[in-house]
Amino acid sequence: MLLEHIHNKKNTLLMPTRENITLAVQHIRQGKLVGLPTETVYGLAADAENEEALSSLFTLKGRPTSHPVIVHLSSQEIVSEWATAIPAAAKHLGEAFWPGPLTMVLHRSKRVSNSITGGQDTVAIRIPAHPVMHAVLKEFGGGLAAPSANRFGKVSPTLATHVREEFGDKLDLILDGGSCSVGVESTIIGFHGNSPTILRPGMITADMIEAALQPLGWQLFCSTNKNTGIRISGNLNSHYAPNTPVSLFEWRHLIKEAHQHLHHAERLGLITHSQTVPEFLEQDSRITCVSLSDNPATYAHQLYATLRQLDSQKLHKILIERVPGTTPWDAITDRLQRASQKK
Numbered sequence: 001m002l003l004e005h006i007h008n009k010k011n012t013l014l015m016p017t018r019e020n021i022t023l024a025v026q027h028i029r030q031g032k033l034v035g036l037p038t039e040t041v042y043g044l045a046a047d048a049e050n051e052e053a054l055s056s057l058f059t060l061k062g063r064p065t066s067h068p069v070i071v072h073l074s075s076q077e078i079v080s081e082w083a084t085a086i087p088a089a090a091k092h093l094g095e096a097f098w099p100g101p102l103t104m105v106l107h108r109s110k111r112v113s114n115s116i117t118g119g120q121d122t123v124a125i126r127i128p129a130h131p132v133m134h135a136v137l138k139e140f141g142g143g144l145a146a147p148s149a150n151r152f153g154k155v156s157p158t159l160a161t162h163v164r165e166e167f168g169d170k171l172d173l174i175l176d177g178g179s180c181s182v183g184v185e186s187t188i189i190g191f192h193g194n195s196p197t198i199l200r201p202g203m204i205t206a207d208m209i210e211a212a213l214q215p216l217g218w219q220l221f222c223s224t225n226k227n228t229g230i231r232i233s234g235n236l237n238s239h240y241a242p243n244t245p246v247s248l249f250e251w252r253h254l255i256k257e258a259h260q261h262l263h264h265a266e267r268l269g270l271i272t273h274s275q276t277v278p279e280f281l282e283q284d285s286r287i288t289c290v291s292l293s294d295n296p297a298t299y300a301h302q303l304y305a306t307l308r309q310l311d312s313q314k315l316h317k318i319l320i321e322r323v324p325g326t327t328p329w330d331a332i333t334d335r336l337q338r339a340s341q342k343k
């Protein structure tokens with residue numbers, strides 16, 4: 001697979017040395033925005049208690065101010081400064097999965113402003129595991145509002161170069177932590193009393209959450225985000241979408257479909273995971289074939305960079321083989337469905 005590492009022309013990508021981590025923290029303290037790696041995707045970070053910084057965050061992303069952002073913290077001990085009436089199940093899940101790719105929607109404390117929550121009385125909290133993000137959070141000491149570092153509605157970045165492609169010289173500091181290991185956004189859960197509900201599937205799956213709750217006799221309330229009435233921007237239909245139209249097919253239809261498109265002399269991208277693409281397609285210069293892993297964790301790690309790479313090739317269409325309908329693939333199924341929604 002081709003993962004482009006573009007030459008650093010504007011010197012905005014900085015290696016995460018001790019000095020550069022301090023520099024990033026200074027930027028944040030001055031109310032500036034910084035691109036930072038997390039284990040899921042890159043985030044666009046701002047001081048969660050600086051209204052001007054938050055306002056420039058929404059402006060740069062092109063995100064409506066009614067869409068809430070996640071507050072990232074360095075450790076579970078300080079969650080109670082940001083959230084109140086924390087359910088016992090949330091504490092337990094925090095101990096099980098934090099630091100890590102889990103976000104919990106909790107009742108907000110007075111410390112959290114309306115700009116963070118989009119006016120709701122809840123706040124989304126995450127304690128990320130990435131060592132660079134952790135080092136920045138620890139030195140900063142407060143909370144960092146950090147949506148994915150992409151323009152609103154676009155595919156999240158999993159490389160520092162993606163962040164620069166999104167914002168160019170509008171963002172003057174990006175810490176380059178390499179490729180994000182998880183590759184899709186965190187699992188978001190909300191609570192009905194003590195029962196968690198999955199609002200956005202991620203690589204911490206329903207099965208994993210259920211297994212963590214089971215010894216205590218607790219259960220997942222439901223594992224879809226339908227009818228919760230909670231506003232969550234990832235639920236807009238065309239979220240996480242490349243510009244090139246995307247369609248999903250079972251393997252048996254995929255090859256036929258590719259063949260038909262080529263008949264009309266169209267340039268295609270083809271993403272598969274289960275089998276080898278027939279030679280006649282692989283060798284056709286109008287088609288870019290990418291074979292991703294049949295392991296969901298590896299597939300998730302590869303997905304966004306692949307979509308971005310294909311999206312840059314001015315193709316007519318990207319055809320993607322449907323992934324299995326089993327729980328470990330839930331987050332990927334969700335992102336592929338969104339990527340294939342018509343805009």
Ligand code: TXA
Pocket residue numbers: 038040041042043044067068069070103105117120122123124126128146147148149184185186188230231232233234235
């Ligand atoms: O993995 C991630 O979660 C990444 C990294 C950077 O941490 N962040 C991320 O942020 O995906 P963002 O802003 O792109 O997506 C956060 C989602 C949005 O869909 C937002 O609506 C939802 O979290 N959210 C934030 N606060 C919420 C709240 N109080 N209630 C319900 N949903 C909330």
Ligand code: MG
Pocket residue numbers: 147148156
């Ligand atoms: Mg996002």
